[in-house]
Structures are given as C-alpha cells and as structure tokens.
Amino acid sequence: MTYSPHTDADRSRMLDAIGVGSVDDLFVDIPASVQAGEWQIPPPLAEQEVRAELARLAGRNRIPEVSFLGAGVYRHLVPSVVAEVIGRPEFATSYTPYQPEVSQGTLQSIYEFQSLICELTGMEVATASHYDGATATAEAALMACRLTRRHRIAVSAGVSPDTRRVLETYCSGPRIELVTVPIDLAEGGSGTTDPADAGAALGDDVACLVAAQPNFYGQLEPMQELADAAHAAGAQLVAVVEPTSLALLEPPGAYGADLVAAEGQPLGIPASFGGPYVGLMAARMASVRQMPGRLVGATRDAAGRKGYVLTLQAREQHIRREKAASNICTNQALMALAATVYLAAVGPQGLREVAELSTIQARHLAAALEAANVAERRFAGPYFAEVTMRLPDAARRHAALAERGIVAGYLAERNDPALRDTLLLSATELTTDADIERLVSALEASA
C-alpha cells in the first residue's frame, strides 16, 4: 500500500524542473562510504493483509472477562462522545498551535482543559499536559528544586513504584538526591506515611515532599499533616492525585499543596497497554514562570475579538534553549482533549457517581472477600477505590485465575518483596456485583 499521490509523469515533471535525470541524483550528497546497504524490510501489504496481521496480534492478547487490576491504570467507562471528538481530523491531524489564527479550536480546548484541572485540584494554574502522571510528578519535583534552590527530594513510599522509578531517573540527570519516606506496611498498620517520618526526612536542603492521595495501596494519607510538615521545613508539597477521586476528596489546593501532579488516564482514556495517557500538573500562580511545558492564555486581536495563544513561552526550549525550564516540546494534547471532553460529558454529578460507585464497589469487594474468609485487609483505616488484601498463596492463585480470564488485581510483591501474598484490588463504576461474586468464588475454588 502506498500513500504517494505521484504518477510517473508527475515525477518526471518535477525531475525536469529540478534539472536532474533521476531521483538518485537527489541523493548524491550522501557519500558512498556511508550509503545504506540492502535492508531486510518485508514487502508492502494491501489494506486487507495489514488488517489481518493487526487482527492476529490483537487476537493474541486475551482481554480478561473480569479484572480488578488498577495499580495506576484504571478501567473506567469511556463515553462514546469522547472517541467521536478526539477522532475528528481537525484535532487529530493538526499540530502544536504555533499559528493561533488557524488553531483556535486546539487552543481554546487547552484553555478549557487548564481551567478544568484548576477546578478539580483547587489550584491556580495548570499546564497544557505532560507525557504521563509519572513524568508530570518528576517535572513538578524538579520545579520545586528550582523554586526553593534546594537539591534533595523526599518521596513517600506510598507514591506508585512506577512513578518513583521515573522520579529517580529524572533526578539522576541534575544529580538530585532522592530520599524515600517509608509508609507503615505492618500487618494491620495504616498503610500510610507518618507525618513524623516525613518531618524527620525533611531538612533545610529538601525542596519538596512528594506524597500520593490516595496512595498506591488505596489508603488515604494525612495530606494536611504532610503539607504542614513540608512547609515547616521550608519545603513544598507535591501532591500526586487520582483525578476521579477529586469528585469526593478534598482538592490539594485546600490542604496547601504547592504543586499537583496526576495521571489523567482515568478521564476517558483507554488502558492501551500503557499509553498514550496524559500527565496533569497544577501550581500556584506565583510559580508560573518556573512551570515546564506549554501554557495557553487568553488575549484579543486588533478588532477586540477574544482568542487564545501559547503564552509565557520564555520558559520553553524553542526560545530559551539551554536555559529552558524543561526540554519538553511535544506533549499529549489529544489525550488532554479526551480528558476535557470526558469531564464535560460526565459533569460534576457524573464524576461524583463514578467516584462513589468505585469506592462503594471496592468496599463491597473487600467485605465480600472477608465474609467468605478468602482474604483480609492488609491495612487498617479508610481506603478509596483500591484495597490491599492479604491472600494466602497469592501468586499461584493469581496465576490460576488469570488462566481463566480473571485478573485478581495486582500482585504487590512485584514491587516490594515484603508484600508477599498481597493483592492490590481495584474497583471502578464498571465493576458489577456479579464480577465480585465471580472473583470470590474463583478464589475460594483456588484455595
């Protein structure tokens, strides 16, 4: 299959105009010593053939019939209208809105996205998007270093392991030291960060404390106390949040977070084996000139018409080069649009229903497992929509259920050997009572 429009006659006309005899003459500037040898790329396929191959690959995946897997990526309803909008070619096949007069659709939708993220988080300014929640968190932590001129970062062990690993990589660049604040992993413990531990880790050289609400294990952290501990040490609080939870939970702006980072995937974006997702970042207006990435602002044209432009670009790589706040250029604009459409589609009432149903089903799930004496909660205290359960012989039983198309959540020992025989189980509004019954009986049968 080819997407070239040129006929042989077209090519001849162009070659004649250029004054060369063949296309090869246009490549004589590649010295013979470095010209490519033969390559092993298979021949072209017709559309029906390429579809057959991709269908074969899709068919090799087995999408579980029932899944309680979350661990940072959640199966929520993606309303049909979301795919409809982001599939529109005017959004999908445009690029960075450097020419605002012909990019108002993209620019206005980003301004709406920024506004929605501010409203959800209780913050004053939000960026146009980052690669994902993990890189948004890392960029927020580095921003805190610039703002405080300090060179260490404290991170709660309740932040997802994936995010902590990315944070570690980003910190290795400018050689910023990362200090991990433990969480209470004891049986029947809180599963959360002790503000006293956080306080102990924070010295006068620590730029920020990074903590997640809810945390990786689903538990609710004492964010106000953590914010207070950070501020007492002159550090900033970087709150890592799950966006649907903010329909119910206190917004980070209310407990004094200085920076907010989040994975926006739950807002209308499919799991898609890990991406594309969208990283959210929000901050206080006083810090805006240290923010990484694109920002859209409102302004007017000479006739007084309102319009939107990329703004405060003196922070960015194409203007500032080696002095830029970050090297980020291409972001995740189309995924930010998906989140924008999602939030407008569900509205305040719908988002609340999603959050409530998710947390009710998670509690229903935990209660059902406990009532059947199959598993028990690992931690005491409240959790949101994901619950950490102790299950004897978890790895074997998890594998046995997977064979039957049931994914019994996330095996916590994948990231922490101390958490053997522990499952992290997620519920969303898509989790039905029948799903819960199936999990309980399958686990009973696997004992």
Place this chain on the structure above:
Amino acid sequence: MSVTESLPPDTSGRGAAFSGAEGGDELVIVEPLIFERSRPGRRAVRFPLASAESRERAAGQPELPASVLRSEAPRLPEVSELELLRHFNRLAHLNQAIDLNFYPLGSCTMKYNPKVNEWAARLPGLADSHPFDPEGLAQGSLELMWLLAEQLKAISGFDAVSLQPAAGAHGELTGMLMTRAFHSANGEGEQRTKVLVPDSAHGTNPATATMVGYQTVTIRSNERGGIDLEALRAALGPDVAALMITNPSTLGIFEDQIGDVVAAVKGAGAIAYMDGANLNAILGRFRPGEAGFDIMHFNLHKTFSTPHGGGGPGAGPVGVSARLEPYLPTPMPVLAAGDPAEVLANARAGRSTQGARFALDDERPDSIGKVRSCYGNFGMFVRAYTYIRSNGGAGLRTISDDAVLAANYLRVKLRDRYDVPYDRLSKHEVVFSGRRQKRSHGVTTLDIAKAILDHGIHPPTIYFPLIVEEALMVEPTETESLETLDHFIGVMREIAELAETDPAAVKRAPISTPVGRLDEAAAARRPDLRYVFPAGADDGPSTA
C-alpha cells in the same frame, strides 16, 4: 466590547468554518467556553446506582472520614451530550489540519496519517490491554512491540531499540542519560561535562543537555550549511560527553562530512548522538547505526505517520549501538522463547507465532531506569507498525524519494522570488529567507506567514533555524500531489508579488481567519490561563 460579548452565541448555527479568502463576514463567530454553556442540572452521561446489596456490604467497611472530603463540588460544566458535541465540533472548525489542506510545517513532517492505522489502534484486543495484565494475557501487545523494535532496527541500522520515550525530546533525554551512564561506567563520568550542539539545532538539544547537568557548547555552521569541522575538532577533547547532531540538518541539508564528524567524535571518546527528527528524508539511503552513530531517537509522529494530535502524543523510541545497549531504559520487551528469525518470518507471512513467548525484561542492572510509566505510548506503536507493514521496504524508500523530490521542486520553483541562503540539494525540507522582502519592502516573514493563512494553507515553520535570517522552513512531505505543490508555489509567488506592489496588504493579513493577529505581548504581560467564574454564579453545581 468584544465580538464574543456583543453577539449571541452561535448566530450562524454552524460556527466558523474555513472557507479561504472568500469567507468574509461570516467568519466572525467565536464559540463560547464550555463553562458558558453550562446550566445547572443538565448532563450528558449517566451511571447506574450502586445496588442495595453493595451499599449494605460496603457499610461495614471504613467510611471516608469527613476530614478528607471536599466541601464543594468542582464546578465542571453541565451540558447535554448534543451541546457538548456541537461545542467541540465548532471548535474543530477553527483548526487547520492535514486532513483539510496543505500543512508544510518544517521540521514536523506533517504527512498524511493513514486511517487504517486508526482502525488498528482501536481494536479492542489492543486498546483494552492493561499494561499490568499477566504476560500470558498480553502476548499480542508484547509481540507487537518486539516486532516494531525489530523493524526500527532494520530501518536505522542500530543494534537495539527502546520504545519507551514518549516524544522526541524525551528520546533525547533518554539518550543523554545513557551517554552519562556510559562515561560513568568508563570512569569518565565526572570529567566529561560538555555536549556539543551545532548552531542550527532544535532547541530541545541544548535544553536536554541541561536536564542531564551538561553544559552546552555551540558549534558554528560553515558557509555550506554543514558543521564547521575545524570548529568541531577544536571543541572536542577529554571533557566532551557527546555531539548531538541533526542529519539531515534543520536546513534540510545532508551533512556530507558525516563520516569525518562521527570519526572525530568517537576518536575523542565522546558519544555520537543523531537527532532523528528528519529521518523521513533518508529511509533506505542512510542508516545512522551503520554509519557509526551510537544513539538516535525516532519521531514516530513524524516519519511513521502517527497523528500529531494538536501537539501530541508523539513517540520517541531510541536506537543504540551495542556499546550503549546495557543502558537502555527498563523494561525491554524481549522474545523469551522462540527463534527470532523464525518469528519474524512467520509474522511477515501472516502465520501464527503461537510457539513464541514474549516477556518484559526488567533485569537490566546497568539501565538508566524508567523514563516514563509502563512501556511507552503503545497506541503510537500500533499505528507506526501498521504503517511500516503497509508500506513495506519498497514503500519506505519511495517515501523518502518523494519527500526529497517535493522539497527540491519547491526550492527550484521559488528561489527566484525568495532567497535560499543554502541553495544546495534539499532533503526533506527547504529553508527560504524572507530577508529580501524585509529589506526592500518592510514585509517580514511573520507577515508572509500570516498572508499564507488567507489562502487556507498552514504556514511553514518561521524564524527557525536561528542561523537563517527571516527563515521560512518548508517541509512538503511525500503525500502532497503535484497540483497541491503547484498551488502553493502560486500562492508564494503571489505573496512575493504583493509584498512589492502593496506591502501594507501583506501586513494586514490574515483577514479570513476566525481571529486576526492576536496580542501575544498582552497575553504574557497579564496571564489569563483559566476561566474565572462570574461573581454570584459560584453557588456550585447541582450535586449537593
């Protein structure tokens, strides 16, 4: 009073549409913000209620304490699905896009994004695949990633490829972190502190060097638009970590001294990094890995046709030579059981690969770590793989042939009206200069770009590369027909003519777009970055 405020919303009933210069007065409609369409109690999507049994059983579990609950619901818009759809459809009408018209934005490779790629990315078996599903359930996703990496290796001549970076700049960051890991392993991590970057480079190159704690040293270009080899040799030394070079360069020129450049860099113990943004020009003609480069990032959203999405998502895989392979990000999709040649042959022939088993390899002790969550922008991998399979080896070569043909055609057809500071064979793009128009008639490149808008065409990249005065960077790509190219040539010649006869008319442009030139200085001086709810209307949504 602004037009937005003086007009009732949507008087035309269809929003502003692009109809080119003939559009006239009907193009003044501006769509209000979604917040302004909100009415308490309206909604689009509904969710089921929790069952009585669920509520009852949940009640025995710990309640969310009042201390963590928010007191007021977020003021999200309340709109019906139809209003929502119309809002975004009207916004869509305000955008220029590849699927509407020519979009020769230099350095961005705005080629056609084939629709079969979208079909593939939406297959439920791929779109609903969870990144932490047990590997046994995700063999298709893992196989696709492995196959794509194999194809990218064959295309680039590198020994290994990581798909993890999310965009080109992210690939650069990955490459520079690997550079430092390599030097550190050789005991030279502290000593090598500088990264050399030509003056024609993308801004991401120096910005990336800074993120890794390197100091950027700029290397000047020579009068032919290539790197100044003597300046490069003088800058190289035991304190240099890497050279980051874009080839073909941002001038659209192939660096014909590339063999000497790579030899000099490696001779000085530094890493040779190639910015692969412009790979679209050299498929099948030049393989950077084969030519001795250590690292290159690909831009799947450029060369491999994944849609640009208004600014992303992209995907920026990195290819590396064998000596850098240990440092690649973790995890790597690997073929855990099976013969690679046999798997490739079966996949190529459309046969089952059921015997093969794929896995994620996280046991990489020298790895720089993870650069993003999970494994990369997988949806882009699906599209890029579909594209490579559709085109095949022969098609990929034709892509570069036709892209280069089109850029050279534009160069020769416009060089009498616009200066071409480096008038040599073009690769994927050609950089014109508007200096003649500026000096003789006071018409700047910005004015020319705005005048192009009035013809329904997206302007080229302007004022980049920095070493070209009044730069107009035109990348036509291989998917534009000769008629489109000729039309663009006509438009550009007409604007050059108008700059001479009526410069004021060019400076008035654009006149047919939904808004005119916007006051960017005011936007930066008084940042208005979010919607402010009107006073008195903050009773909150109807959820309480």
